Amino acid sequence: MSTPFYVSPEQLMKDRADFARKGIARGRSVVAIQYADGILFVSENPSQALHKVSEIYDRIAFAAVGRYNEFENLRIAGVRLADMRGYAYDRRDVTGRGLANAYAQTLGTIFSSGGEKPYEVEIFVAEVGDTPADDQLYRLTYDGQVADEHGFAVMGGAADTVATHLKEHYVEGSTLEDALHVAVAALGHTDAGDRVIPVDDLEVAILDRTRTQPRKFVRLRETRLVEILGDRGPEQPDVPQGDDTAGATPPSAPVTDDPGDPTDQVSGGVPPLENPMSGEPTEHHVPPPTAPPTAPPTAPPTDPPVAPPPAPQPPIPDPSQPPAPGTPPGDPGNPLP
């Protein structure tokens, strides 16, 4: 008789949320700030070709953090949706709200469907209006939640640290120059100290309502950035870890070897219990220990001689019994937002 494997829906969703959040936190932050003449996007992005901030339509821009292939898919879908709507109706009928809704529905459906991996992305959809009061800034999370942001917003990387710095220094209705200074300083701010981000590592774009052309999206190139930012002291490029374009860095492995742990990546002096290629037990390197070194000394000697040490079994939640006191079902360190 086998017990059916049960995972509570809460736990399932939490696992998926944790998975997505971890992917998002690996990258670097993107900041969106409203200034007097529009909306400014700043990100630290050493790649000149793979953009995190892009144009969707006349007054609408898109910024994303997380997995590049996933948000690139969403970006292209947004461009197609906007162009299709603008062509079928009129350019004025393409709105940021409609686009944010389509993204929210898409992300939400993918997140809650069991068959698909949740998208590890977080998105800004911004639309610049005729006046600062008409500007809209939507923030969409991996699970399809939409938040209407005002003033400034940060996502990805150490978003909390950057947001705290911005909260202290953000001034409403500032000029582009001031807003850019604040945003770049916030991105370089960490708890350990402040860093001057090199100009060629910055990706900066604006939605500028004062532009006469219908398309309000402009990228600020390096020469313009140098002009605005001026001399900020010696530049310090970011340490290469956490580069989201290069994929995830492996989590730090435990330094001690535990033959009972199948996810253990350190072999130490103990041979693996099985050949990782063939899956067969290894026997010709070292004879299997009759008494494994990690085996409890109280193991009865009548056990089968080649039995591996008992692996620590994760507690399977039993739906019929309340969880033991002191062991909350979720990870309290990562509450849902």
Added chain:
Amino acid sequence: MSDPRLPAAYLMPGSSSFSDFLAVQAPDLLPSRRAVPSGNAGDLAPHGTTIVAATFPGGVVMAGDRRATMGNIIAQRDIEKVFPADEYSVVGIAGTAGLAVEMVRLFQTELEHYEKIEGTTLSMDGKANRLAALIRANLGMAMQGLSVVPLFAGYDLNTDQGRIFSYDVTGGRYEETSFHSVGSGSLFARGSLKKVYREDLSAEGCVTAVLQALYDAADDDSATGGPDLTRRIFPVVHVITADGGYRVADAEVADIADRMLAARMQRPDGPAAALI
């Protein structure tokens, strides 16, 4: 848009061409996909007429008259037939006005779509070829009298010069040197430009030359509109240089047209070219 979730086709990596995407997702929106009953439908809809383009050192100028005709009737006096295709190119259309305007919208979206998805603009030849493909798809309609013949011009940032492309109804694409004209008055406009055009014209001189050509076309072709002095309606003129394109302000065009007309009061056939 009844399903709020983005359709799977939108999320699929694939073509960066908007018209290709449209052909799969919403073919009824393509101007060339309409089934027209056999017979000649050419007299049912207004026709746009003469478009003129000419290059000058550092750029290119395109101008179009403002008349649309339906048989012997003037359907509209202030129609616009020259449109910016993107920042560095402009397209003027002669032929069935309704289809032409829709095709221009598709072409504009096509260029912008590519630019947004790929992060870079198409080359000048790439744009000209895309327009050729759109015209070619319209061949069936053209054979029923609903033809669209564009003139395409732009500033090529790679070779640093203005370039002009003409087309036929089968999608044939031909690069022109110095100047070209399409539409019912094109013969007269081209003849006029032959005499007035010089390669060293300034931007303003080039605008004057194309206005002279449109005047000569209107002089001899009933479907081309001349400057409308009582209503102050003048041709639409676009200039494209390395800094991008812009439409010449109406007041500026009116000023040049007034000076041209003052000279024609003395000499109705326009400026005379040297004999040898």
